[in-house]
Amino acid sequence: MKVEHDFSIKALNTFGVDVKTKTYAEVASIEECISVLERYKDEKKLLLGDGSNTLFVQDWPGIIIKPIMHGKEIIAENENSLQIQVGSGEDWDAFVRWCVEQHYGGLENLVLIPGTVGGAVAQNIAAYGQNISDALVSVSAINMHTLQEEVLQARDCAFAYRDSIFKRLWDSKYLITSAVFELNKKPETFELHYHERAGRYGSIMEELQSMGQETIDIQLVMEAVIRQRNKRLPSVTEYGTCGSFFKNPVVPVEKYKAIAASVADLQSYPVQNLDYRNKDLSDAAEQDAYVKIPAGRLLDELGWRGKWRGNVGVHEKHALCVVTNFKASGAEILDFVSYMREDVHKHYDVDLEMEINLIGGKR
Helix, strand or coil: CEEEEEEECHHHCCCCCCCEEEEEEEECCHHHHHHHHHHCCCCCEEECCCCCCEEECCCEEEEEEEECCCCEEEEEECCCEEEEEEECCCEHHHHHHHHHHCCCECCHHHCCCCCEHHHHHHHCCEECCEEHHHCEEEEEEEECCCCCEEEEEHHHCCCECCECCCCCCCCCCEEEEEEEEEEECCCCCCCCCCECCCCCCCEHHHHHHHCCCCCCCHHHHHHHHHHHHHHHCCCCCCCEEEEECECCCEEEHHHHHHHHCCCCCCCCEECCCCCCCCCCCCCHHHHHCEEECCHHHHHHHCCCCCCEECCEEECCCCCCEEEECCCCCHHHHHHHHHHHHHHHHHHHCCCCCECCEEECCCC
């Protein structure tokens, strides 16, 4: 167990914001988690994975806990599928690649997303038509109030579009120690048709066709996703970034039609059966009255792609990706994205919701 005081976390968040925490602890086991929670029971707590989806605007006045639990174990298996338990500190991208190497299907579209398994679960990461919650069975966690271990079923985690109850109501209640995923041992069908702007990046299917392979397998699907992500997303070694900064907004169909009249090639996506916060869309008819639209396309139309102010800018290949030169403060980044949000609201009457975790400052 590692414990530090008055500790800089500049190297522990992918924006590279230079802030400090009063106390920092790395915990590699359930016993270490409980020990730290007992020792610092009166401190304000923040859980941190790889800091790849967090913007710090100010120093943290309490303790930051970084779970580094590792390991993978198959806990159930039959002819067609298996369940595998994974430590919350495992690198997410490495885990996805390992699954594909083993020919286990269900997570291949989520390759190349930075962060840990625990962070990925809390965020309910999604990409190219897949959500992590689609394969999640359960989560093991320590209740930080009772110091007891609990197993939470996926249905109890209130997963929504790039959101979960861990990110909101339970952010200071549960420390995720591991997660169980159910994967397909004989993957034959894949999510290939998630499509952004026509004529721009295309779909995974179009990427596969460009690769000239007659037979599609899980390895090729993952490679197609990697190619698409490398075409459009910033490198965390080249830029300070958290990748996509905003969620794609959910709007009434009529508002989508009005915006589409002035924004060429504005696509829409079905709401599906997700519990979108602030909207009661549990009824199928109500879901049909709303669509999800690409926030990046709206920002593109307003000329934000490639625009910089001081140390903060928008990636030249993707308008959803806010980037820095590693010199920006959290306040500078927050000011910049506030201008982006104001611009979209002014022109389209659409409120962009931050996907990232904001520590300090106002959302």
